[in-house]
Amino acid sequence: MKKTTTKPGASKPARGAISGTAAINRTLVIVESPSKAKTLSKILGSGYVIRSSVGHIRDLPRSRMAIDIEHDFAPEYILVKGKATLKNELAALSQNAKAVLLASDPDREGEAIAWHLAELLNVPLNKKCRVRFYEITANAVREAIQNPDVIDLHRVDAQQARRILDRLVGYTLSPLLWNKIRYGLSAGRVQSVALDLICEREREIGRFVPEEYWNVTVKAAAPGDRSYEMRVDRLDGKGLWKNSLPLLIANESIADTILAEVRSNPIVVSEFRLRESRRKPQPPFKTSSMQQEAARRAGLSPRRTMRIAQDLYEGIDIPGRGQTGMITYMRTDSLRLASEAIDACRAYISSSRGSRYLPEKPNIYMASARAQDAHEAIRPTDVTLTPESVKSALSAEQFRLYDLIWRRFVASQMTEAVVANSTLLAEAGRVGMRQLGESLIFEGWSAIWPLDLKGDLLAKAEKDETLTLVSAGKEQKFTRPPARYSEATLIKTLEEDGVGRPSTYATIVDTLYDRGYVEKSEDKRLMPTSLGMTVDEFLKRYFDRGNVSSIVDTGFTAQMEQELDEIEENKRAWLDVVKAFWKDFSQTVEVAKDAKRVPLPEPEPIGEDCPECGKPLVRKRGRFGEFIACSGYPECRHTRAILEAVGVMCPKCGAGDIVKRRSKKGRTFFGCSRYPECDYISWNQPTGEKCPDCGAGLVKKSMTTFCPECGYKALLDASTDA
Numbered sequence: 220m221k222k223t224t225t226k227p228g229a230s231k232p233a234r235g236a237i238s239g240t241a242a243i244n245r246t247l248v249i250v251e252s253p254s255k256a257k258t259l260s261k262i263l264g265s266g267y268v269i270r271s272s273v274g275h276i277r278d279l280p281r282s283r284m285a286i287d288i289e290h291d292f293a294p295e296y297i298l299v300k301g302k303a304t305l306k307n308e309l310a311a312l313s314q315n316a317k318a319v320l321l322a323s324d325p326d327r328e329g330e331a332i333a334w335h336l337a338e339l340l341n342v343p344l345n346k347k348c349r350v351r352f353y354e355i356t357a358n359a360v361r362e363a364i365q366n367p368d369v370i371d372l373h374r375v376d377a378q379q380a381r382r383i384l385d386r387l388v389g390y391t392l393s394p395l396l397w398n399k400i401r402y403g404l405s406a407g408r409v410q411s412v413a414l415d416l417i418c419e420r421e422r423e424i425g426r427f428v429p430e431e432y433w434n435v436t437v438k439a440a441a442p443g444d445r446s447y448e449m450r451v452d453r454l455d456g457k458g459l460w461k462n463s464l465p466l467l468i469a470n471e472s473i474a475d476t477i478l479a480e481v482r483s484n485p486i487v488v489s490e491f492r493l494r495e496s497r498r499k500p501q502p503p504f505k506t507s508s509m510q511q512e513a514a515r516r517a518g519l520s521p522r523r524t525m526r527i528a529q530d531l532y533e534g535i536d537i538p539g540r541g542q543t544g545m546i547t548y549m550r551t552d553s554l555r556l557a558s559e560a561i562d563a564c565r566a567y568i569s570s571s572r573g574s575r576y577l578p579e580k581p582n583i584y585m586a587s588a589r590a591q592d593a594h595e596a597i598r599p600t601d602v603t604l605t606p607e608s609v610k611s612a613l614s615a616e617q618f619r620l621y622d623l624i625w626r627r628f629v630a631s632q633m634t635e636a637v638v639a640n641s642t643l644l645a646e647a648g649r650v651g652m653r654q655l656g657e658s659l660i661f662e663g664w665s666a667i668w669p670l671d672l673k674g675d676l677l678a679k680a681e682k683d684e685t686l687t688l689v690s691a692g693k694e695q696k697f698t699r700p701p702a703r704y705s706e707a708t709l710i711k712t713l714e715e716d717g718v719g720r721p722s723t724y725a726t727i728v729d730t731l732y733d734r735g736y737v738e739k740s741e742d743k744r745l746m747p748t749s750l751g752m753t754v755d756e757f758l759k760r761y762f763d764r765g766n767v768s769s770i771v772d773t774g775f776t777a778q779m780e781q782e783l784d785e786i787e788e789n790k791r792a793w794l795d796v797v798k799a800f801w802k803d804f805s806q807t808v809e810v811a812k813d814a815k816r817v818p819l820p821e822p823e824p825i826g827e828d829c830p831e832c833g834k835p836l837v838r839k840r841g842r843f844g845e846f847i848a849c850s851g852y853p854e855c856r857h858t859r860a861i862l863e864a865v866g867v868m869c870p871k872c873g874a875g876d877i878v879k880r881r882s883k884k885g886r887t888f889f890g891c892s893r894y895p896e897c898d899y900i901s902w903n904q905p906t907g908e909k910c911p912d913c914g915a916g917l918v919k920k921s922m923t924t925f926c927p928e929c930g931y932k933a934l935l936d937a938s939t940d941a
Contacts, residue, residue: 242268247316248350248364249309249336251323255355258534258542259322262360268312272323276302276309277335279382284390292383292797296335306339313340318348320367325351325594326550326722327378327787334375344370354600355534355544377787383797384408384779388770391808392758400753400817405734408770408779409719411758413727414736415771416712417704418747418755427700432466433474434694437652439486439645439686445678447643447686451477453651464698474693477650484648486686491679492642497635500664502554502584503596503628506721507714509549509620512627514707517619521706521725525549527620528597537604537612544600545609546624550721551594552714554584556631560598564632567602576663578634598628630668637661638670641677645686703744717777749820761811770804822850831857862892867907870916871899879904901927 246267250256256269263269277296279285285295298306313319321336323329333349342348347367352360388408396404435451451468452460454477459467468474504512506525513524528549534542561581568577584596599621606622613621641656658676659665680686704712710724719727728745731737736751747755755771762770770776779800785791822837825847829836834851838861849855862878869875875893889904891897903918903925910917915928923932 242312242316244317246318246320246364247309247312248320248322251329251332252529252533254530255352255533258355258544259360261542262355262357263364268316270309270312272309272332272336273302273305275299275332275335276306277339279386284386286383286386286390288801291794292387292801294379294383294386309336310340313342320350320364321348321370322350322352322363324550325353325548327374327381327720328722330371330374331378331382334370334372337370344372352548353594354547355532356600359544359600371787373789374787376793377783380786380793380796381783384800387797387801387804391804395808395811396754396757398816399811399814400757401750401819404750404754406754406758406770407730409713409723409776410727410730410734411755411762411771412718412773412776413709413713414731414747414751414755415759416709416773417731417737417745418752420701420703421747421752424700424703429697429699430466431469432464432696432698433468433471434465434696435468435474435477435481435691436694437481437486437647437691438689440689441678441680441684441686443678445680446689447645447654447677447680449643449645449652449654451481451650451652455649456651464696466698471693471695478691478693480650481647481652481691482688484650486645486647486652486688488643488680488682488684488686489646489651490642490644490682491677492640493679494640495660496638496640498638498663498665498670499635500582500630500633501627501668503556503598503631504624505552505554505586505596506550507552507710507724509597509624510710510724511707512623513620514705516623517616519616519620521710522729523616524620525725527616528624531617531621531624535609535612535617537609543604545604545621546600547596547598548594549597551597552586552721553594554586554596556584556598557595560595560602561632564602564629568629568633572633572666575661576633576666578632582632584631596628597624599625602629626667630664633664633667634661636663636665636670638672639676641679643677643680703740703746705744709745716773717780718773720780753817753819757814757817761814762807822848824850829855829857831855864892865889865904867905869893869897869899870905870907872897875899877905903927 245265248259248263248267248269250259250269250271251274253271253273256271260267260269276299278299279294280297285297287293287295319340319342321333321342323332323336329351330349334344336342337344337348347369349368349370350363351368352363385408388411389405392406393404396406437449437451439447439449441447450465452458452465454467454473457467459465461467468477502508509528510521510524513519514521519527528546531545532547532549534544537543565577565581602625604625606618606625609621610618637660639658639660641658643654643656645652654677656674656677657672659670659672662670664670702708706728709728713719713724713727728737731745731751734751735748736754737745737747740746758771763772779796782791782796786793786796822839824835824837827836828834829849829851832849832851832855834849834855836847836857837850838845839848845861847859847861849857860880862880864876864878867877869877869891872891872893875891875897877889877899878892880888880890886902889901891899901918903920906917906919906924908917908924909915910926910929910931912931913926913929915926917924917926917931919925920932925932
């Protein structure tokens with residue numbers, strides 16, 4: 220790849236920079252983050268000077284495309300704004316250092332950062348200056364430092380090819396969207412696929428027609444205090460269930476026919492089956508599965524999960540150990556584990572749980588064919604650092620995530636869980652019914668990681684035994700549309716489709732939020748805004764053509780990811796990939812330039828005028844839901860929240876209503892409707908009741924009523940909507 224550089228900086232350190240003499244006869248190690256530098260300083264000692272580049276030190280300028288299409292798509296890099304002093308300091312240190320080691324993160328992005336640093340500091344690219352830390356522990360760091368490698372230019376080419384493709388798409392499509400829809404819009408290569416998935420799901424929901432069906436449930440008893448609750452699943456020997464629902468009980472008339480048959484005939488057991496099944500443990504975490512489970516079990520967003528994981532990877536101050544890297548590198552799609560880590564885990568399981576929980580051979584996991592195997596799976600660096608033993612050194616969020624990572628890793632090397640599955644089949648005249656049950660025989664790995672069982676084990680019934688009818692009932696139901704994506708399920712879908720990479724998952728949804736294309740529904744699902752739907756429809760019309768410019772097609776984008784992998788593996792030239800894309804993409808853009816302007820849906824007026832300029836107020840949607848704004852925007856920027864009353868008077872002033880509001884970060888809180896006259900605020904919903912101990916206002920907290928003044932706590936009444 221043709222590499223372009225910035226002009227050389229000043230030869231002497233800028234004012235405020237640390238003198239280059241600090242590195243005389245010492246090795247300069249440059250990492251990405253200050254916290255990682257802090258950890259490494261304690262490990263490596265006085266023979267090393269550790270500095271941080273604080274991410275990229277050089278990048279494409281934001282003000283223009285900066286890709287020379289006419290000259291083999293050469294990128295034009297500039298020094299990142301505000302980093303001139305840092306660049307001069309690093310240059311001065313490198314001139315006096317015994318050696319320079321570039322230890323940015325061990326992925327494509329980190330490889331590119333190392334290359335940028337090498338060019339800026341005049342480090343020869345054939346020199347073994349590249350160090351990759353897959354975990355930040357004393358042994359791993361020292362081993363990496365003693366075995367440096369050259370910068371992997373094929374990996375650099377793959378990263379720059381991605382950067383160039385993203386820049387070509389973004390800086391070509393954005394002006395097109397400004398011209399055809401609205402000024403200030405933008406589109407991205409991977410984000411356009413994610414937006415299309417969200418919008419297509421919304422269209423599916425809009426097209427969905429509910430289908431009526433009925434559940435018929437039969438409760439029966441037998442001697443020995445045995446009881447059963449069966450679902451009707453057959454009539455005249457034919458199955459009534461379809462797609463896991465009794466859809467063929469399509470109306471109340473059929474349900475009544477079934478009930479009459481059950482009530483007028485004896486219930487006879489036709490079969491009772493009991494069998495054992497073995498449940499294999501789940502693999503250790505990769506980036507996507509960590510994000511999904513952190514969202515599911517700890518309520519953490521993908522971006523927050525990655526931030527916490529970065530902290531755990533870079534190092535936590537552990538009493539008695541000092542600054543310690545807690546987990547291996549967290550951007551990975553590999554399930555591979557180092558043999559040393561497996562041996563240590565098996566030793567821990569044997570000593571803490573016993574031989575019954577340890578399989579004869581280690582459990583080995585295989586990632587998908589698309590996975591890059593440069594890193595291990597995500598695991599604790601030291602399995603003996605149990606979550607409870609380090610809890611005092613971690614924040615609440617760090618503990619929750621480390622606990623998940625540790626448990627998933629240990630469970631992955633444990634024996635299978637053994638489950639008893641029971642099935643009861645019974646007949647009543649023309650009607651057949653069924654009940655399923657499960658129970659745990661041996662917990663195995665589920666002693667560490669949750670195993671979700673469906674139902675309890677059924678009491679044994681004998682074939683041809685007659686059961687006593689206790690009750691039989693019917694319930695009308697309707698099929699439900701497909702669920703909107705959550706952040707976690709969207710990431711799972713993108714990964715399954717081969718779109719994006721571990722380093723990009725967390726930023727995809729945030730980008731859609733920031734552009735105003737997507738917002739969160741009340742149940743925290745991803746819902747496209749009218750603007751997002753309009754942009755997606757425009758992109759689908761012109762950029763979903765079954766060729767190499769189909770940027771909203773998952774298959775095309777997955778193929779691009781594969782080609783980037785092939786560049787890294789030296790199987791394809793980066794320039795061939797970029798040229799092939801640009802040839803068709805640029806032609807498609809020319810066609811789209813002739814499109815008519817697309818009108819955006821008009822905001823809904825609320826029947827009030829703006830108190831500042833007199834123009835009508837309208838209802839709009841933003842990242843965190845609906846709000847009221849002036850129709851004269853941007854000339855008039857008056858806005859106000861849509862306030863939802865909760866039916867409780869303000870406990871502070873006694874005159875206003877408590878209303879639900881949202882913070883700038885989208886978090887729900889409760890305040891007085893008379894704000895700013897009354898400044899009452901609470902993260903928890905007030906109940907309207909007084910504390911029996913101190914008289915302060917009670918709030919709902921989890922499943923309790925809680926007094927924020929004295930700490931009084933009581934369980935919520937069962938009828939209360941908590």
